[in-house]
Amino acid sequence: MYKVCTAFAVLCAMAAPLPALAQDAELSGLREEVKTLQKSYEERMRSLEKRLAEAEARAREPQAAPVAPAASVSAPAARASESAFNPAISLIMQGTYARTSQDPNNFVIQGFVPSGGEVGPPKRSFGLGESELNLSASIDPYFRGVAIFALTPENEVEVEEAYFQTLALPRGFTLKGGRFLSGIGYQNEIHQHAWDFQDAPLPYKAFLGGRYTQDGVQLRWVAPTPVFLELGGEIGSGQSFPGSDRNKNGAGSWALFAHAGGDIDESYAWRAGLSYLRTSARNRSYDDLDALGNPVANSFDGKARVWILDGVLKWAPNGDSRRMNVKLQGEYFRARQDGTLTYDDTAQAAPQFGATFTDAFRAAQSGWYAQAAWQFMPRWRVGYRYDALRYGDVDIGIVANGLGPTAADFPLLGRHNPTRNTAMLDFSFSEFSRFRLQLAADKSRAGVTDNQVILQYIHSLGAHGAHRF
Amino acid sequence: MNTTFKRASLAALMVAALFFGRPAAAALNIFACEPEWGALAKELAGDKGNVYVATSALQDPHRIEARPSLIARARSADLLVCTGAELEIGWLPLVQQQSANPAIQNGRPGHFEAARQVVLAEVPQRLDRSQGDVHAAGNPHVHLDPRNVAKVAAALAERMAELDRKEAAHYRARANDFLERWSKASVRWEKQSASLKGVRVVVYHRDLTYLVSWLGMREAGSLEPKPGLPPTTGHLSELLARLGREPAKAIVRSAYTDPRPGEWLAERARIPLVALPYTVGGSEKAKDLFGLFDDTLARLSAIVK
Numbered sequence: 001m002y003k004v005c006t007a008f009a010v011l012c013a014m015a016a017p018l019p020a021l022a023q024d025a026e027l028s029g030l031r032e033e034v035k036t037l038q039k040s041y042e043e044r045m046r047s048l049e050k051r052l053a054e055a056e057a058r059a060r061e062p063q064a065a066p067v068a069p070a071a072s073v074s075a076p077a078a079r080a081s082e083s084a085f086n087p088a089i090s091l092i093m094q095g096t097y098a099r100t101s102q103d104p105n106n107f108v109i110q111g112f113v114p115s116g117g118e119v120g121p122p123k124r125s126f127g128l129g130e131s132e133l134n135l136s137a138s139i140d141p142y143f144r145g146v147a148i149f150a151l152t153p154e155n156e157v158e159v160e161e162a163y164f165q166t167l168a169l170p171r172g173f174t175l176k177g178g179r180f181l182s183g184i185g186y187q188n189e190i191h192q193h194a195w196d197f198q199d200a201p202l203p204y205k206a207f208l209g210g211r212y213t214q215d216g217v218q219l220r221w222v223a224p225t226p227v228f229l230e231l232g233g234e235i236g237s238g239q240s241f242p243g244s245d246r247n248k249n250g251a252g253s254w255a256l257f258a259h260a261g262g263d264i265d266e267s268y269a270w271r272a273g274l275s276y277l278r279t280s281a282r283n284r285s286y287d288d289l290d291a292l293g294n295p296v297a298n299s300f301d302g303k304a305r306v307w308i309l310d311g312v313l314k315w316a317p318n319g320d321s322r323r324m325n326v327k328l329q330g331e332y333f334r335a336r337q338d339g340t341l342t343y344d345d346t347a348q349a350a351p352q353f354g355a356t357f358t359d360a361f362r363a364a365q366s367g368w369y370a371q372a373a374w375q376f377m378p379r380w381r382v383g384y385r386y387d388a389l390r391y392g393d394v395d396i397g398i399v400a401n402g403l404g405p406t407a408a409d410f411p412l413l414g415r416h417n418p419t420r421n422t423a424m425l426d427f428s429f430s431e432f433s434r435f436r437l438q439l440a441a442d443k444s445r446a447g448v449t450d451n452q453v454i455l456q457y458i459h460s461l462g463a464h465g466a467h468r469f
Numbered sequence: 470m471n472t473t474f475k476r477a478s479l480a481a482l483m484v485a486a487l488f489f490g491r492p493a494a495a496a497l498n499i500f501a502c503e504p505e506w507g508a509l510a511k512e513l514a515g516d517k518g519n520v521y522v523a524t525s526a527l528q529d530p531h532r533i534e535a536r537p538s539l540i541a542r543a544r545s546a547d548l549l550v551c552t553g554a555e556l557e558i559g560w561l562p563l564v565q566q567q568s569a570n571p572a573i574q575n576g577r578p579g580h581f582e583a584a585r586q587v588v589l590a591e592v593p594q595r596l597d598r599s600q601g602d603v604h605a606a607g608n609p610h611v612h613l614d615p616r617n618v619a620k621v622a623a624a625l626a627e628r629m630a631e632l633d634r635k636e637a638a639h640y641r642a643r644a645n646d647f648l649e650r651w652s653k654a655s656v657r658w659e660k661q662s663a664s665l666k667g668v669r670v671v672v673y674h675r676d677l678t679y680l681v682s683w684l685g686m687r688e689a690g691s692l693e694p695k696p697g698l699p700p701t702t703g704h705l706s707e708l709l710a711r712l713g714r715e716p717a718k719a720i721v722r723s724a725y726t727d728p729r730p731g732e733w734l735a736e737r738a739r740i741p742l743v744a745l746p747y748t749v750g751g752s753e754k755a756k757d758l759f760g761l762f763d764d765t766l767a768r769l770s771a772i773v774k
Contacts, residue, residue, distance in 0.1 A: 138575070144566065168571040172544055222569050224545045228537030261537025266525060269536045314534075318527040321534070322699075323727055378699040378727070430698055431559075432598060467534040467559040 087137030087145075090462035092193045094129030096122040102450035109206045110416035110446040111391045112365065113300065113337070114286045115241040117209030121199065121442070121452050128153040129456070132160070132193060134463075142168045148191070160191075160213070176218040181211060183220065183232045183257050184275035185331055186310035188212055190468060193458045196327070196373040197424055198438045202387035203333040203367030206418075207306050209241035212277065216251065228261040228271070242304035242337065243279030253279035261469070266319045271469060275308040281339070291408035294348050298410070300361060302339010308332070314469070323378060330370035337363045343398050343405050357404045359397030366390045371422075379429070385422040391415050418444040431465075434458045497633050500543050500573070502551035502561065503530050505612040506583060506621075508749040508758050510550050512647045513626045517636050521546070526751035527725050530556055531602070531697070535563035543568035546579070548632055550625065553582025554589060554609035578631055584609050586624040587617040590678055601695025612748070613680035615655045615762060622647055654759055662766050664773050669715070671708065671740075673700075673722040673731060676747065680765070689717035692730045700730035712738045719772045723747030743768050 098104070100121055107120030122129070130153070136146040148161040163178030181189045187204065188211050200210050216236025223229040238252025239245040246252050255278070261271030285299040309332045316325035341361035345351040371385035394415075399407050407414065420443060426436035435457050442450040497518045501507030507522035514520065521542045524530050530552070533539075543549070543564045551557055565574055572579040589607025596605055611617045626644030630637035666685040672678075673692045681688055690711060694704040712734075720731045720742045728744070735742035745765050746755035754764040 141574075141576070165566065167566075167574050169569065170571065172569045174566075174569040220569065222540065222544045222567070226538075226541055228541035230540075259537070262541070263536065263538040266527075269534075269538065271537050319525060320528045320532075320725060322529055322532050430598075431602065464555070464558045466563040467532070468563065469534045469536050 085137075087135045088463035090134045090460060090465060092132040092134070092191075093457075093459045093461070094131065094193060095457055096127045096129055096198065097455040098122045098124055098127060099453040100124060100450055101452075102445065102448060107444065107450075108412060109202065109389070109418055109444045110412065111394070111414060111418065112206040112389065112412075113363070114412065115205070115207075115209030116286065117205070117241060119200070119205035119210050121440075121450070122454060130158075130192070132191065136463075138167065139164065142166060172222040172224060174220045174222075176220070177216075179213060179215045180218065182214045182234060182236075182255055182277070183218060183259075184212060184255050184277050184306075185257075185308040186271070186273060186312055186329065187331065193460070194465075194468065196329075196371060196381075196383050197385055197422055198436065198454050198456050201331070201369035201371070201385065202389050202418060202420055202444065203331065203369060206365075206367060206389055207242065207333050207335040212255075213240050214253065214255070215239060216253070226262075228259070230259045232257045232259075238279040238281075241284070242281065242306065242335070244281040244284035246280065246282040248282075253277065267317055268313065268315050269319075269469070270311070270313045272311045273309070275306075275310070277304075277306040277308075279304050286412070288410060288412045290345060290352050291406065292352055294345065294350075294352065296343060296345045296409065297347065298344070299342045300337065300339055301342070302337060302361065304338075305336045307334040312469070321375070323375075325375045327373045328370075329372075330368065332366070332368040334366045335363070336365075337361065341396060341398060343409065352409075353404050355404070357398045359401055360395070361397060362395040363392070365392040365394070373424075379427055381424075381426050381428075383422075383424045383426075385420075385424075387418075387420045387422075389418045391417050414446065416446040420444065432460045497629060498545050498547045500546035500549050502549065502557050503612075504749040504751075505618075505758065505761070506550040506552070506625075508761075509618065509622055509625060510548075512758065513622060513640055513643050514629060515639070515643055517633065517639055518629070526746060526748045526755070529725050531559060533557070533560045535560045535567065539564050540567045543573060544570050546570060546573055548579050548581060548628065549573045550581050550583070552584050552609050552611065554584035554606040554611075555604040556584070556609035578628060581625060581628050583617075583621045583625075584611055586621045587611050590682065591675065601693070602697025608675060608678050610676040611679055613677060613765070614683040615651065615658065616683070617679065618758060619648060619651055619655075622651070650759070654762065658762055658766055661770065665769055668773060669717040670743075670772070671712070671717050671720040671734070673720075673726045676723055677721060677745070680745075684769070686769075689715065692720070692722070692734065699727075705730060705734055709734060709737050712740075716740075719743050721745055721769070724751035741772065743772060745769070 098121060104121045104123060108114065131151040133149045133151065136144065139145045143164045144167055145164050146161060150158040150160045152158060159179060161180050163176050163180040166175045169175060183189055187195065187201070204210055214234050214236035216234055218232060218234040220230060220232040234255040235251040236253045243253050255276065257273060257275035259271060259273040263269045280303050282301050283299045285297055288296050288298055290296045311330055313328045314325065339361055340358050342356055342358040344356040345353055346356060367387070367389035369385060369387035371383060373381050373383035375381045394413055396410060396413065398405050399410065420440060422438060422440040424436055424438040426434055428434045438454040438456065440452040442452060497514055499510045499514065499518050499520045501510050501520055501522045503524055504522050504526050507520050510518060510520045523539055523542070524533055551561060571577070574580060584606065589611065592607040593600065593603045593605065596603065622644060626640045629640040662684050667687065669687045669689040670681070671690050671692065672681070672688055675691060675696050690708050692700040692705065692708070694701055717740060719740050720735050722728065722731045722742065723745055724747050731742045745768055746752035746761055749755055749757060749761050752764050755761040
């Protein structure tokens with residue numbers, strides 16, 4: 001039988017075109033090669049065992065000592081140059097073409113204290129988005145460093161994130177320090193270019209000024225359980241909305257979050273979370289108009305608290321997301337502010353009151369959004385999002401005490417429940433480029449609907465980005 | 470009600486884990502990125518290893534997200550067995566970081582990369598994304614050449630012995646046994662596949678390169694216009710025209726790829742479309758590494774019958 005086979009193989013090889021001859025030698029060499037490998041393996045094994053025995057006899061060395069990859073058969077030669085140590089660099093380029101029925105410069109979320117963040121729709125006509133420069137590398141065996149700079153279309157540079165992160169803490173702990181996107185909520189930690197829509201959901205805009213960034217430290221712990229469970233806490237300066245720079249010692253903000261997640265089966269994966277943010281503000285000011293339409297400066301002093309409940313469910317047939325996949329995402333926010341509000345129209349030439357008023361301010365408001373993105377064929381996705389904010393209870397002491405300004409002097413805080421419907425269609429040429437069309441009917445302002453058409457491109461250059469869940 | 474119970478049991482588990490640390494069973498917790506390395510790890514570790522396989526044969530190892538379940542499993546892993554060469558670049562670095570497990574970080578003995586044990590083919594001359602999703606280190610789909618599997622097996626057994634010194638002899642004995650069986654099987658495959666020499670096939674992705682070159686077959690083109698980009702009608706028509714001039718015997722695709730572009734071309738070029746398991750679990754017969762090669766060669770041999 002064996003002979004017949006060999007003869008057949010030889011015949012085939014002879015009948016085959018020329019290049020096959022070279023491979024014929026390889027074919028008969030295969031057996032030798034595997035044999036040699038096995039033999040050399042046995043030899044090495046013996047010598048290693050001997051060395052190991054010697055080493056163990058010498059000392060009780062802990063196994064944590066970094067060992068060179070002794071077993072590597074033919075490790076590729078490392079590049080020997082200074083640039084080999086350069087961090088991974090990637091650059092995200094974005095731009096929009098926008099058409100809005102309302103002036104984006106008048107954008108307000110009626111009924112909610114303005115955050116001062118960039119939460120409005122993009123500027124009309126062609127507009128450059130933020131370009132994001134991303135550098136990351138291991139610092140040493142103990143730390144990893146990440147820095148992300150946003151180059152704004154106004155030719156400014158913002159440090160979006162710049163943090164170190166531990167790599168070697170035991171028992172599932174990670175410590176992060178510097179400036180980083182807070183771990184609260186689901187979308188907060190995701191960079192804008194990886195969002196499913198061009199802009200943030202309304203609750204993020206109203207309660208966190210788009211997203212919450214900490215200047216501080218974060219400690220996370222991942223539980224050693226087969227189901228994903230992660231607990232985290234942060235303390236920071238609390239300078240971003242809903243807090244403000246307080247010029248005080250100690251932490252101005254702290255946050256706690258818990259995430260759980262897992263696979264339901266091969267096709268479904270989920271993550272859910274609960275987060276709490278507590279921060280305080282001093283002289284957090286915003287501009288409004290009084291009843292006569294003249295500018296007024298208001299400022300808030302006090303505490304702000306935000307609760308977030310989030311959930312994500314993803315589906316892909318057999319977990320293969322290339323052909324088709326669905327992502328459902330939703331978050332529910334409750335936000336409270338307790339403190340005092342100061343009304344000041346003294347800066348005006350002909351003020352209505354010419355005085356400052358300070359009294360209690362309390363707001364208990366909420367909001368939620370739910371969105372779905374469906375990749376119905378390779379490269380193409382459609383998505384829909386609905387967001388809604390509840391005005392809730394807002395008590396303005398200055399108005400209630402009846403001594404001066406009335407509700408008409410706080411038009412921005414007038415009762416309104418904003419809603420928005422958003423639809424999008426995007427196309428990705430590859431993992432590194434995406435074009436998106438987004439249509440929105442935005443009722444953030446009272447009584448008017450802003451119909452928005454936004455075309456967007458997102459291109460990524462350089463190091464391969466991460467596929468975050 | 471149910472969720473409360475789940476939460477309560479989770480909390481109990483957490484507390485238990487905090488106080489008692491790792492479960493008493495002294496086995497290596499192995500996190501295999503792909504099914505082929507999971508199967509190899511099982512062969513080598515036997516009952517001394519708990520093997521978790523992160524991806525299935527129906528998933529593209531490149532397009533995986535750092536799902537919570539992966540992070541949770543990586544958290545308690547002693548050893549990651551992955552391909553490397555940037556195959557898992559989209560998700561593994563994130564899993565490593567978020568799992569907060571120092572044992573499996575890059576450069577530690579608990580991070581094993583198969584691609585480092587073999588010589589990679591198709592190292593790009595031009596490293597530019599205009600060439601598609603190319604890998605700087607070379608083609609990472611190394612396991613479909615049995616000689617590579619043997620090299621990886623030898624290195625992996627050593628790594629296991631290094632991590633679990635008490636049981637070193639166990640891993641080495643199993644490796645020796647595996648290599649013995651593997652070398653016998655390799656000879657069998659070599660004989661079986663002799664008729665495949667010089668046979669031209671169209672592939673889907675460049676994931677069968679090592680198989681094709683081991684068997685002495687030849688690639689007549691790939692359905693993807695560039696690595697990682699989905700097939701387009703324009704490219705398929707061009708390929709069809711080329712096949713008219715230089716015919717191929719068949720179109721072969723891996724189990725995890727989309728069958729439709731291949732079906733389209735197979736129908737028009739009047740050649741069969743052959744689905745290969747690609748990895749362990751990719752077909753009913755590919756239950757382990759031996760089954761994978763047996764089934765792959767059986768399916769390929771059917772082309773030339």
